[in-house]
Amino acid sequence: MSNCGAFPDAGGIRPIKYDNGVLRLIDQRRLPTEEVWLEYTDYQEVAEAIRSMVVRGAPAIGVTAAYGAYFGALAIEAETYADFIREFDQVCEVLAGTRPTAINLCWALDRMKSLVQANTDQPVSNLKIGLEYEAMAINEDDIRINMKLGRNGAALLPDQVRILTHCNAGALATGGYGTALGVIRAAVAAGKEVAVIADETRPFLQGSRLTAWELQRDNIQTVLICDNMAGYLMSKGAIDAVIVGADRIAANGDVANKIGTYTVAVLAKEHNIPFYVAAPISTIDLQIADGSEIPIEERDIREVTHIGEQQLAPENIAVFNPAFDVTPARLVSAIITEHGVAQDNYTEQLAAFVRQG
């Protein structure tokens, strides 16, 4: 089967490639100094790639998990539908358990499961073929969706704009093009003069390692700062807007995103700077009323105490390492999706976007 990447080059790398039964992921832990692609054909190894952050970013995790589900399905030896779906559910459960905060993971796996559930009359061999197509469709849809939401978001921006972004909600965090960086790419494509200020985003350094890397490749003007410098820049009038991605958006518009996002939102409010969230509707979780219900992943303290082999803190020091935080809807100026931009009354607007599905 041919590479699903038949898209026109929209700007931005494609971090997830699938060709002839092999999934290839760029190892995001090794960027920006090394560009290494890893190959996968086994769902347990795909699960480990998500867990260990070879691939990260809510939409990218969803796309990767979909391929993982297909590999899991392919290896199932059951011949009856009932046996197959029972084993397939177990595969999906393993993949769903890799990262708790990003809802896109569950969304993609639900889409894969729905295909199986909708085809009770099909032989297992056909289900496997269908699942391969479905994973590829999720991948391609993601890029189309990002280009659409990018255009929707770009319309909000003035012709000259200095945008702060936190973490990496770029091509590397998605099937391609990006969400927050998709808005930036669309603004550049529309002829706007855009300068990006990228928070380095401790502890995993998605900003310095990934955002700076992919924007530099696209020749988009970028200045790297440490996370704690954003407030100073805002106080100096050097930031016009903030755009970030999201890992999960509750029904009321509360946004879970990379740790530090909440701080940026508080700073933006203090300085009357618009704070935009760009995410596909697959990030919206209507099952969750508000942000307090979103599970916040805590990760290995070594992410904080070490960089590579280098030790940054004394032995045996206590560390708290939450990977996400929740920004309340009241601090969010707009939520940019492929179905439109919600700017107030999030509960009603987000539900309407999801219904358009």
Add this chain to the structure above:
Amino acid sequence: MSNCGAFPDAGGIRPIKYDNGVLRLIDQRRLPTEEVWLEYTDYQEVAEAIRSMVVRGAPAIGVTAAYGAYFGALAIEAETYADFIREFDQVCEVLAGTRPTAINLCWALDRMKSLVQANTDQPVSNLKIGLEYEAMAINEDDIRINMKLGRNGAALLPDQVRILTHCNAGALATGGYGTALGVIRAAVAAGKEVAVIADETRPFLQGSRLTAWELQRDNIQTVLICDNMAGYLMSKGAIDAVIVGADRIAANGDVANKIGTYTVAVLAKEHNIPFYVAAPISTIDLQIADGSEIPIEERDIREVTHIGEQQLAPENIAVFNPAFDVTPARLVSAIITEHGVAQDNYTEQLAAFVRQG
């Protein structure tokens, strides 16, 4: 001449030691993994130690510069007072130019120069002896002052308190004991139950490398976080107070301190958490009306793009690396000094403290 460290052990390391004409500094760039002491007898080398951050922290820089001025004086071959003071002024100018933001540096050098200016009738040999004593007095005074301001600050704290601190305003940032951490040490000594949350403080990592290290040595409960996690902890009700040091305080109470301090102050205001600044009156610069006049040092971008030899960002990426920011007085709940605590009307109170000298 004997070691000037005749103090009772007040807790906290003494990072600046002087004995028999030799200045010894703990190399703060190599903590927490290596405890290396460097020796100095030459003022140009002392200047370079300040510039390269072997020693850092406003009061510690002042103490170190005083010893540097003495070494510079000792090497002057002039025999007349007029020749001596001309050369001594040049020595002080070199030392004053090492770091632009911390006013304590100028304060300590002014104190050294005042001694020379007040003794026009003395032979050069006596001036040199006097300068050695003066440097040692500045060193010892600093510890006494910190213990005093520590007690003043501890009185503001409840019996159980979780304190966020940013950067290192500890023993390592002073002659000993610390300013912000001096308040914490005094609170612990007074029997209060104190837990410290230490921001790691990018890019130089004074929080993870220095604050965590010195509090761990004193068995003070400490949890290390990345700078961008403070907002999340505040939103969860896990911080009761913030205490930081200062590099310069303007006449109106605006505070220059390590980059990121302003962000913490904005967050503290958003969450109704008291934000305290602890600093000796030598940090107050009445010559400067407000924070906008304080020079903000920008440092080598390699501090952001690398940790040791490890590269964190793509080659040739633009970087902004301001080392300090300014927190406006309106965000400061109190300024804790050795002469008392200013809590409102900073212009009047700070001027009164300085007059007490």
